Amino acid sequence: MKKAVYLFVFTLLLIVSSNGYSQFKDYSIKGGVQFNPLMPFSEFDSKFSFIGRGFVDFELTNTLALELGAGYGQYVTEDNFNPHGTAVVDHDKEVKANLIPIDARLKITPWSGTKSSWNPYFYIGAGLLNFDVTETPDVTVSPQYSELQSGWTGFVPAGIGTEIKLSKNVLLDLHVGASYTFTDLLNNFVIEDYKDSWLQGGLGIAFAGGEDCTIDTDKDGLTDCVEEKGCTNPAIADTDGDGLNDGSEVNTYKTDACNKDTDADGLIDGMEVNTYNTNPLKTDTDADGLTDSDEVNNYRTDPLDSDSDNDELMDGAEVKTHKTNPLNPDTDAGSVFDGIEVARGTDPLNPADDVPEVKKEEPIKVGQxxxxxxxxxxxxxxxxxxxxxxxxxxxxxxxxxxxxxxxxxxxxxxxxxxxxxxxxxxxxxxxxxxxxxxxxxxxxxxxxxxxxxxxxxxxxxxxxxxxxxxxxxxxxxxx
Structure with missing residues (x-):
């Protein structure tokens, strides 16, 4: 029994530590049932015990839920352990108690809403336990046995688990945990300062509904529902790390929230919007023949002005065609702007031809x-x-x-x-x-x-x- 429980715990820990890259939805309410084999901790050896439990989860936030549950089970031990040397005549006789636990738990789901087909969680709670000892050894000389006991006590459950999506609204629940009670009467045997408890591991099935499409976990202006249907991460305000939150990219700038450089011009979208005021959807904002990135990083020209030096040549033409300096209106320093030289056919890289030879103009005829x-x-x-x-x-x-x-x-x-x-x-x-x-x-x-x-x-x-x-x-x- 103990080996089986330990194996189950080890397997569950592996599952909880795994991480897929699928989709796990947020739900406002979930309900289901669990079956939990128990390993009692008491003065006696453990026998097969169980608790069946029904539960309902209410989502409080994207990572926190309130779970209410109630169940029925049996707490079974055998009396062949004698801690004080007293004689127990009826060896191997089972001690049985019926249990009805009612509890409330806080479930913490740190990775809820992320792109994962697993939803690991931790839980801790408090509850009331109704117990009724129904069977004890027939003959004993131990002074620790009393009359059959029943009543109510408090208990504290805690543990870990994971939900695994089987279909859109059906989840498999795997979990391990422990429950500590405030009584030592579950086996009708009392030792001072000893409280009965149990370790449990089990599985359950949950049915989810009421998907909450108002939650915006990362406060980026897109609800988690919208993000889960797309490529963005509902837990990260700026999925692609470009300096613009996902909501602004989708709703305002129409950029790709999963691609930090939507127009592939070499400038990330956030820099285009916040620093250079260029168009993140347009590779060459000023249409001068140079990409915004080339203007900013290579030529230091103005990506918003097609003619940075105002010489009547566009920056792209200066760089690619005429080999002139797009930041200097008179590249050859010959006293005539580059644009004028190109227009009149002189060389903007040669100062010698900047001042044209002045020829005597022949007067035109009257009426011409x-x-x-x-x-x-x-x-x-x-x-x-x-x-x-x-x-x-x-x-x-x-x-x-x-x-x-x-x-x-x-x-x-x-x-x-x-x-x-x-x-x-x-x-x-x-x-x-x-x-x-x-x-x-x-x-x-x-x-x-x-x-x-x-x-x-x-x-x-x-x-x-x-x-x-x-x-x-x-x-x-x-x-």
Whole structure:
């Protein structure tokens, strides 16, 4: 009997220490029955004893439950042990007591809610025990035997166990434990300061229901039910360790709560959101041709600005195409921005060609219209860019070279927006260019302006490239 109990205890400890990676659900209520073989601890040797017990569990928290139980069993010993040398005539006679335990237990389940098919637990409780000694030796000269005893006493159960999921709502319960009573009358034999108790091990079957889908154990904004159906751990607020809790990833940022770098750009999601303000779902937030990680870790450029040095070349083009420095607007320090050099065809890595040779401009004929390449505008803008200024310098040289030359500057737009708006915008663009010439010393009386809006396109308005060409300035010699 003892060897069997020890083997059962050893096996159960192995089970409790095991850990699978399945799914164990939380339930608000469970109920079932247990059958427990007992090994009595008393003055006499143990005989086969048992307690059958029914129980109901109420979940208090994700890791704590209150169990109420009641049962029936027998406490059986044999009287062939004589601790005081007194004579016991009726050897090997059993002493039997019927037991009715009623108890309440606190069950602690440290791993409840984790992804495991096992649910190990510890328990401790308190209860009342009704006992009734029904059989003792017929003949004895021991002064320790008294009349058949019965009554109530208190007892304290404690132990360990595990629940094993058999199906969605059916659990196998394995457990070992001990119960200490406050009486020495269970075998009708009294020794001062000795209390009867027992070791038990058993199995049971439990039926679970009332799954509680309001519990959020890790306080991450996702209920345990939701997490158990997905890949996240209901006991860890930030399953993938990326600096964002699971609820924020799922509900706010739409990132993968089980992958710390959702867009695989080399920056973990938490750093993208909290440090760099980049998009954790987009590899290249500013669409400049460099991944967010490359910008932050390798080139030190701004992952939110496609042109970190404002030289009119995107960071990706500088790094991959032109080999210029995306943090220096004038890589060759030749006094002309990299973007201007690329646009006009000079080498942004060679300072020698930065200042172009100024050729004497031949005056155009009266009535002739020319369009200076590069004097284009952003949509709805009349601002002159630094690239446009470089082109206007050539016209300025001609105006200074021929002081009697007079021109009409006409502004043009694409067809984006209303016609009335575009007419005003084209006039503003023409006036903006005139103001630039006047600021360079040209007499305002030599320049007239007009705006044609979208009426004189030089290319199609169906493409971005065509619309860009249509947003232009034309010069016509009037004298």
């Amino acid at each position: 219209v020319i369009t200076l390449e590069g004097i284009n505008f952003a949509t709805n803008s009349a601002d002159i860019s630094s690239l446009a200024e470089d082109k206007l310098e050539r016209a300025l040289n001609a105006m200074k070279e021929y002081p009697n030359l007079e021109v009409e500057i006409s502004g043009h737009t694409d067809n984006t927006g209303g016609r009335a708006h575009n007419m005003r915008l084209s006039e503003r663009r023409a006036e903006s260019v005139k103001d630039w010439f006047v600021s360079k010393g040209i007499d305002a009386s030599r320049i007239t302006t007009t705006g044609y809006g979208p009426d004189q396109p030089v290319d199609t308005n169906d493409t971005e490239e065509g619309r860009f060409k249509n947003r232009r300035i034309d010069f016509k010699r009037t004298k």
